[in-house]
Amino acid sequence: MRSWGCVAAVLGVVAAGLPRPGVAAADPPLQGFGYLRATLGATEGGGPHACWQLPGAPAKFRLGNECDVYGEIGARARLGDAGGPRLVGNLRYGYFAPESDADGGDPFLAEAWGGVAGLLPGAQSDAMVWGGRRFYRRQDLHLLDFKHWDASGDGAGVEDLDLGPARAAYAWFRAAERVATPAGPARRVVKRHDLRLYGIAANAGGTLGIGGDARTVSANRPGTAGRGGAMLSLTHDQAGLPGGAANRLALQAGRGAAATLNRVSDPVSGGRAWRVVDELTWVAGTPWTGQVTAVAEWREGRGRVPGQAWYSLGARPVYAVTEHVSLAVEAGVDLVDPDDGPVRRLAKLTLAPTLAAGPGFYDRPQLRAFATYARWNAAARRAGLRGPDGGRDGLSVGIQVETWW
Numbered sequence: 425m426r427s428w429g430c431v432a433a434v435l436g437v438v439a440a441g442l443p444r445p446g447v448a449a450a451d452p453p454l455q456g457f458g459y460l461r462a463t464l465g466a467t468e469g470g471g472p473h474a475c476w477q478l479p480g481a482p483a484k485f486r487l488g489n490e491c492d493v494y495g496e497i498g499a500r501a502r503l504g505d506a507g508g509p510r511l512v513g514n515l516r517y518g519y520f521a522p523e524s525d526a527d528g529g530d531p532f533l534a535e536a537w538g539g540v541a542g543l544l545p546g547a548q549s550d551a552m553v554w555g556g557r558r559f560y561r562r563q564d565l566h567l568l569d570f571k572h573w574d575a576s577g578d579g580a581g582v583e584d585l586d587l588g589p590a591r592a593a594y595a596w597f598r599a600a601e602r603v604a605t606p607a608g609p610a611r612r613v614v615k616r617h618d619l620r621l622y623g624i625a626a627n628a629g630g631t632l633g634i635g636g637d638a639r640t641v642s643a644n645r646p647g648t649a650g651r652g653g654a655m656l657s658l659t660h661d662q663a664g665l666p667g668g669a670a671n672r673l674a675l676q677a678g679r680g681a682a683a684t685l686n687r688v689s690d691p692v693s694g695g696r697a698w699r700v701v702d703e704l705t706w707v708a709g710t711p712w713t714g715q716v717t718a719v720a721e722w723r724e725g726r727g728r729v730p731g732q733a734w735y736s737l738g739a740r741p742v743y744a745v746t747e748h749v750s751l752a753v754e755a756g757v758d759l760v761d762p763d764d765g766p767v768r769r770l771a772k773l774t775l776a777p778t779l780a781a782g783p784g785f786y787d788r789p790q791l792r793a794f795a796t797y798a799r800w801n802a803a804a805r806r807a808g809l810r811g812p813d814g815g816r817d818g819l820s821v822g823i824q825v826e827t828w829w
Contacts (some may be wrong), residue, residue: 457516458497458829463490463523465794465822469812473523473820476798478758479807482721483567483570485738485756487641488774488794490569490824491523496534512539515556517560537561547586555580561620565703567717567740567754572701573657573673574639575618575798577685581585590621593635601689613642614681614689629664633657641681641689653680653689667709674701683723696724705785713785717756730764738772744783752776752792768804769800773797789827796820817818 465473465488466514475491498516514535521529527668537556544551556578563573581595595632597616602609620635636656655678662671676699681706683697699721706713716739725731737755739788745751754774774792780789799817 430714439823448565453502455500455502456493456498456810456829459827460495461490461824462493462495463822463824465491465523465824466767467812467820468735471812474812475821476772476809476816476818477807478760478768478804480732480760480762480768480802481734481758481770483565483568483719483736484758485567485772485774486569487567487616487740487752488776488796488820488822488824489772489798490790493519493523493529495519495522496594498535506542509540509542512541512554514538514558517654518739520584533557538729541655541679550584550586551582552584553580553582555676560618561593561599562646563672565717565719566705567703567715567737567738568719570719571686572676572699572719573659576685578614587621590610592617593620593622594618597687599687606677615640615642616687626660627662630660630662631660633659639689651681653678653682654678654791655682655685665704665707671702671704671708676700685721695724695729695731697721698721707786708784711744711783712741713783714739715785723784725763726744732760732761732762735759735761742778742785745772747783748780750778750783752778765807766803768799768801768807768809769819770800770804788829789825792824792826794820794822794824 453798463473467474473491473519475610484762494673496516496518497766498514499511502510504510512561514537517531518537519531519536535557537554539554540551541552542549558576558579560575560577560579562576564571575595575597576739577597577599579595579597581593587594595618597618599614601614616637616639618635618637620753620766622631622633623759626632634657635666637655638652638654640652642792655676657673657674657676659672665671670803676685677697678685679696683695685699687696699719702718704716706715717736719736720733721734723731736756736758738754742750742752754776758770759767774794774796777791778790778792779789797817797819800810802816
């Protein structure tokens with residue numbers, strides 16, 4: 425009940441910050457924001473709605489393939505003038521529950537952080553010192569809902585330092601994690617030092633970013649106590665492509681505790697990993713918009729943990745029939761090639777007639793009807809992926825609402 429009381433308090437703060445009739449809404453000192461998606465579906469044969477993800481793949485193509493209710497609501501405060509110190513505060517609560525399980529979830533504190541900008545003079549007036557729990561400079565692949573560069577957590581740092589040809593950010597994070605060991609549950613502390621340079625002009629319409637983290641683990645599974653690690657990411661963002669398209673290419677590598685290539689450290693073996701991701705987006709074409717996503721990831725085996733490769737390729741073209749009516753088609757293929765077994769494959773196709781606020785790819789809210797068909801090979805079935813009848817394919821239909829503000 426205390427969690428719901430916190431959510432009610434957040435809602436009150438958000439409502440207080442929303443524009444009122446007759447009051448200018450330009451850059452108010454208090455703003456509300458949020459996200460919501462909710463799905464209701466069924467699977468061929470009358471069973472509950474099923475969503476399909478290839479065993480061993482860390483993500484799946486999401487359109488018509490999300491069996492949950494997820495939401496976030498928050499408030500952002502900005503106080504101060506451009507000529508002096510400026511205070512920033514963010515509070516965000518999240519909620520997750522399985523589809524059709526109204527009592528299955530509970531709110532959780534997703535963000536609670538504050539910062540101060542304008543403490544430094546001249547070119548450094550945009551630099552901000554911050555601390556707290558934060559979604560920190562995340563980059564994701566929208567079609568997969570896959571955060572390929574995510575350093576979020578509890579920490580502190582400084583960002584937007586002006587170095588001339590680049591901007592810089594440094595953050596320190598600390599996390600206490602529980603892991604399972606043969607002797608029972610254990611606890612470890614992971615510390616991460618995250619350093620980034622970004623906004624580096626590379627070519628006409630193109631910018632580079634480079635960064636990564638070094639981390640230490642104070643306790644771990646037997647035989648890996650004190651294991652550290654590091655990861656590195658290089659990104660290139662290209663705007664102004666033909667048709668108003670934009671592209672992001674990212675190259676990533678990690679070893680040891682950072683071989684996960686994300687904020688959670690490897691609890692088992694360390695090893696090494698490499699990843700290449702690319703995302704090409706047409707946001708506001710007429711009448712076509714869409715996105716193409718590609719991932720290639722390789723993980724080295726170590727000890728009793730086998731290595732594997734993951735390959736993913738998919739696209740979501742969207743045709744705007746009118747300003748508010750569109751048809752989306754999402755097709756995706758995932759392959760997992762483990763060192764200790766045959767290649768697993770999954771192919772997925774979704775058709776989704778959509779009502780939307782506008783014709784742009786990211787225009788929300790959207791109300792979608794969907795039909796999703798997935799098929800996989802025998803190796804994926806042996807790894808645990810089963811259809812409604814225990815077979816190697818499945819069909820689901822349903823509706824979904826998604827919005828953000």
